[in-house]
Structure formats: structure tokens, C-alpha cells
Amino acid sequence: MSTTTTTTETKAVPKAGEYMTFGTQYETKDLIDFDSSKVYGDWRDDFHKYGCTLIKGVLSKERAQYYVNKQLAWLQSFNLGFDPNDQSTWKAEHLPVSFKGGMMFSYAVTHEKMAWEARTEPAIVDIFEKLWETPELIASFDGLNIFPPQKDLAKSWTPWPHCDQNPERKGMQAVQGLINFAPNGENDGGLVLMKGSAKLFNEFFAREREQGDHEDAPPPEIKFMDLFLFNKRDVKWFEDRGCELVKINMEPGDFVLWDSRTMHYAKFPEGDQIRHAQYICMTPRKFATEEALEAKKFCFENYYGTTHWPHCNVRPSTEKPMRNGEVCPAYRTEPIEKPVVTDKVLQLAGIKEY
Numbered sequence: 001m002s003t004t005t006t007t008t009e010t011k012a013v014p015k016a017g018e019y020m021t022f023g024t025q026y027e028t029k030d031l032i033d034f035d036s037s038k039v040y041g042d043w044r045d046d047f048h049k050y051g052c053t054l055i056k057g058v059l060s061k062e063r064a065q066y067y068v069n070k071q072l073a074w075l076q077s078f079n080l081g082f083d084p085n086d087q088s089t090w091k092a093e094h095l096p097v098s099f100k101g102g103m104m105f106s107y108a109v110t111h112e113k114m115a116w117e118a119r120t121e122p123a124i125v126d127i128f129e130k131l132w133e134t135p136e137l138i139a140s141f142d143g144l145n146i147f148p149p150q151k152d153l154a155k156s157w158t159p160w161p162h163c164d165q166n167p168e169r170k171g172m173q174a175v176q177g178l179i180n181f182a183p184n185g186e187n188d189g190g191l192v193l194m195k196g197s198a199k200l201f202n203e204f205f206a207r208e209r210e211q212g213d214h215e216d217a218p219p220p221e222i223k224f225m226d227l228f229l230f231n232k233r234d235v236k237w238f239e240d241r242g243c244e245l246v247k248i249n250m251e252p253g254d255f256v257l258w259d260s261r262t263m264h265y266a267k268f269p270e271g272d273q274i275r276h277a278q279y280i281c282m283t284p285r286k287f288a289t290e291e292a293l294e295a296k297k298f299c300f301e302n303y304y305g306t307t308h309w310p311h312c313n314v315r316p317s318t319e320k321p322m323r324n325g326e327v328c329p330a331y332r333t334e335p336i337e338k339p340v341v342t343d344k345v346l347q348l349a350g351i352k353e354y
């Protein structure tokens, strides 16, 4: 059983959920009207057909390796004994506290210089510009996945198929992305998508559905709003209708996009390859209310992360990383390498207008 959990900060900073009441959170249609008969001749055709797509070679291998090195240096900056060359140190006690062994949201990591460098990679911004057909985008302050395979987690690890869109929201409203930095094959920890499930979202949720009772479900006081946990028979429901669970194998520099209505989870790593990835999500600025933009500014200025959603559900990640029942001694509230605050960073943060 894992000894690491998170808890909710209750003083001096906004309570979880404080920014959740505004805006367009329950729009019930696509936020952009796409011409379904249009043929793009690129990854958009697959994306609009299946709700997900893999885009090869978005970053060069060299650029991907740069991010691997930065992520390893970040892990080592905690001085907890982690050594990338010594697998005996690939244990929770030598690593910063994460979710499910590798998802890093705490310690201001979502505003590290490397995180903003990845978000502002021109080839990544270009994907979202093409997708949404506008250059006026804002980004979420989402986390990283740095996952050294940890044998002591293998027994307690369970998949948690979920989607990151509230069933009350209908239509395509957010599209999540993941840039992959290290080789990621069949046995490595990585993204599993239920291909085609986004298109069946309305049909599935046409009747009342009960969430799966998963051990990793967030406590009720943390209202994620855009999270639905599926149970085993739901997985079968989608498979019976022609959807397929696919582990997305990726080379360094590949990028995967999925409609937030898509069922997904991460596969447990079985090899000896450390997973290195970052979640990146952008939507048009025009989707956001003034309150949402204000909330983003607050998060940016205080180095808080957010949910995957760039334009709404801007929930400051105020939870402190907990280790053995206490706040992790290595807890920090600022990045070790602060981002270079360019106009592009401010625009994507929603602070500077286009």
C-alpha cells in the first residue's frame, strides 16, 4: 500500500473548488462547429473520426532528450537519493510525492522553466492552433509524468479507466495532449486510450451512470468536477460497441491528442525504462470567462497547477504532498528554475491578450 497521499490546504490560499462556480462549465454542445465533411489530409482526419490521434515526430529526438535530462535533474534536485542509473533507488522514498507513481503535480513543477518551454514549443502550439483553427489559445497548467518503474508498486497498482469531462458537458470542449520524451513501447508505462469512446459519450451518459468505486478516487471534498471513473462493465459497454483499448506506443518527440470525453488511463511500467512525458492542453481564449482568466492569473502568479482544462474548472492545486502522514520535508512552493516569462507564456497563461 502506498504511503503517499495528498491533503487539501485550508488556510491563506483559496479552498479547492473556490473557482469552480463560474462560467460555461455545462455547455452542452461542441464549442466550435466543425464541418464534418471536411477532409484535412493530416492527423485531424483521424482525430475527428476517432476522438484521438498520434502525431509522430513533433519534437526532434535531441529536443526530447533535453526534456528527459531536465526531468531527471528535477527528480535529483530533491536530494532524496534517486539515481537514474541505480534501479534500487527507484522507490517512493527516493522520489517526490506523485500520483500513481509518476504523475507530478506538486512542488510547483507545473511552472518549472522546462514545463513552460514544452508548452511554448512552436510545433506543439501549432497542433492546437490547427485543431481549434485560431492562434488565440490559452493553456492549462497541467502536470508531468516521470515514472521510474517501481517494483514495490506493482502489486497495488490498478488501472483506473476514466474520462476528464463531466457527463453534464456534451460535445467537444477540451482536447488533452501528451508530449512523450523517452522510448515508450508495449511493456513501458504509458497511455491507454479507448479509441472511439468520445463519440459514444452522449449515448453512454443518456441514462444515469454510477461512478466506479476506485481506491484512487479523490476524496469527496476535492471536487474535480471533470472526472468520471468507469467500472469494468462500462469498459465492456464501449468494447461491445466497437471501441478498442489501445496502448499508445511512442518514440521520443511523439505527441498524442485525445478528446476529453475519451476513456483513458496509464499502463503500469513493466520494463526498466523511465517514463518521461508532459500533459499539455490548450483551448481558445474566447471559451474563458473573465473570472476564469482571473483564476488562471492567480494560479500563474502563485505557481499553482490546474486541471487539464484551460478555460474553465480552473482549480488551483493547493494540496500539499504528504509523505507518511506528514507534509513532505522536500515540499517547495516555487520552481527551482523559474520560467522565462515571454509574451507567449503570458498569452498562454491567459494574462496577456492577443
Ligand SMILES: [Fe+2]
Pocket (backbone or CB within 6 Å): 162, 163, 164, 264
Ligand atoms: Fe485523465
